[in-house]
Amino acid sequence: NKEMLKKYRGLPSISKDGKKVEIAGNIGSPEDAKKVIENGGEGIGLFRTEFLFMDRDGMPTEEEQFESYKEVATAMEGKPVIIRTLDIGGDKEIPYMGIVQDENPFLGYRAIRLCLDRKDDIYIPQLRALLRASAFGNIKIMLPLITSMDEIREAKALISDIKKELDEKNIAYNKNIEVGIMVETAAASLLADIFAKEVDFFSIGTNDLIQYTMSVDRGNVKIAGLYSPFSPAVLRSINRIITEGKKAGIMVGMCGEAASDPLLIPVLLSWGMDEFSMSASSILKSRQIISGCDSKELKVKVDKVLEMSTEGEIKEYLKKLTEELG
Numbered sequence: 001n002k003e004m005l006k007k008y009r010g011l012p013s014i015s016k017d018g019k020k021v022e023i024a025g026n027i028g029s030p031e032d033a034k035k036v037i038e039n040g041g042e043g044i045g046l047f048r049t050e051f052l053f054m055d056r057d058g059m060p061t062e063e064e065q066f067e068s069y070k071e072v073a074t075a076m077e078g079k080p081v082i083i084r085t086l087d088i089g090g091d092k093e094i095p096y097m098g099i100v101q102d103e104n105p106f107l108g109y110r111a112i113r114l115c116l117d118r119k120d121d122i123y124i125p126q127l128r129a130l131l132r133a134s135a136f137g138n139i140k141i142m143l144p145l146i147t148s149m150d151e152i153r154e155a156k157a158l159i160s161d162i163k164k165e166l167d168e169k170n171i172a173y174n175k176n177i178e179v180g181i182m183v184e185t186a187a188a189s190l191l192a193d194i195f196a197k198e199v200d201f202f203s204i205g206t207n208d209l210i211q212y213t214m215s216v217d218r219g220n221v222k223i224a225g226l227y228s229p230f231s232p233a234v235l236r237s238i239n240r241i242i243t244e245g246k247k248a249g250i251m252v253g254m255c256g257e258a259a260s261d262p263l264l265i266p267v268l269l270s271w272g273m274d275e276f277s278m279s280a281s282s283i284l285k286s287r288q289i290i291s292g293c294d295s296k297e298l299k300v301k302v303d304k305v306l307e308m309s310t311e312g313e314i315k316e317y318l319k320k321l322t323e324e325l326g
């Protein structure tokens with residue numbers, strides 16, 4: 001079967017009815033990019049930069065970060081590379097940063113909230129490193145855990161200020177660099193129509209979107225039954241995000257685990273999702289599934305899940321539907 005998948009390595013990701021999408025890889029370090037290329041990835045859909053900050057005694061300097069981002073951008077040879085700004089807190093702790101553990105870490109001081117609060121020592125050096133590296137490839141900046149327009153505007157204003165500074169110093173960067181957001185909170189989903197007018201792309205983070213939609217801790221095994229991408233509420237939310245993003249004409253991707261779920265791929269494809277980002281090992285299998293889907297024909301059948309009331313019913317239905325696809 002692995003042998004059979006190999007033929008998809010050099011092929012585009014295109015459905016039976018000719019809809020072209022992008023299958024990209026999730027990475028945590030520049031080395032990971034090699035695996036994405038080996039597996040025929042068409043880009044990087046999520047570089048989790050927090051891994052550059054973990055397992056060490058102090059923060060990586062702007063220069064170290066610049067080298068890492070540049071390495072990925074160069075290795076991908078002009079293919080899109082979405083780099084997410086620091087997303088720590090919640091389940092990802094960094095001891096040397098002096099962050100006091102919150103009583104509710106997932107609802108607390110993390111990600112964009114922390115970064116906008118620590119511009120001088122954390123956010124500005126990272127954004128400057130990203131902008132400088134953008135001269136070497138197709139880097140896009142992604143903001144994590146967005147819940148409000150103010151956060152988007154504050155981050156964009158900061159990026160603009162750094163661009164001016166680079167201009168003054170004659171330092172190269174991509175002036176048209178795209179800035180997008182993770183859509184992974186209930187607030188961002190509900191405001192997707194508004195946010196879509198302010199950013200260049202969406203990437204749906206189902207790992208957190210499920211957690212924040214279902215009020216279920218993503219790591220708690222006792223309530224893991226509630227943690228499912230097939231929950232009616234989660235699927236309606238995903239449908240809404242894709243629909244609103246496409247209506248505004250921006251790219252909509254997904255970088256949460258659900259993006260490589262064989263039962264969900266046909267659903268996401270028929271709803272119009274443009275980019276699927278996943279671990280390198282899932283890329284070829286997902287391309288094979290997409291090649292076997294007629295997204296237009298599937299749409300009517302897939303839309304039925306939006307009227308279903310239980311997770312079990314939806315999962316059963318999608319299992320049957322995928323079996324029919326062969």
Ligand code: PEP
Nearest residue numbers: 184205206207208255256
């Ligand atoms: C997500 O929340 O779906 C996501 C991709 O980000 P992380 O798993 O790093 O929170």
Ligand code: MG
Nearest residue numbers: 184205207208
């Ligand atoms: Mg997340």
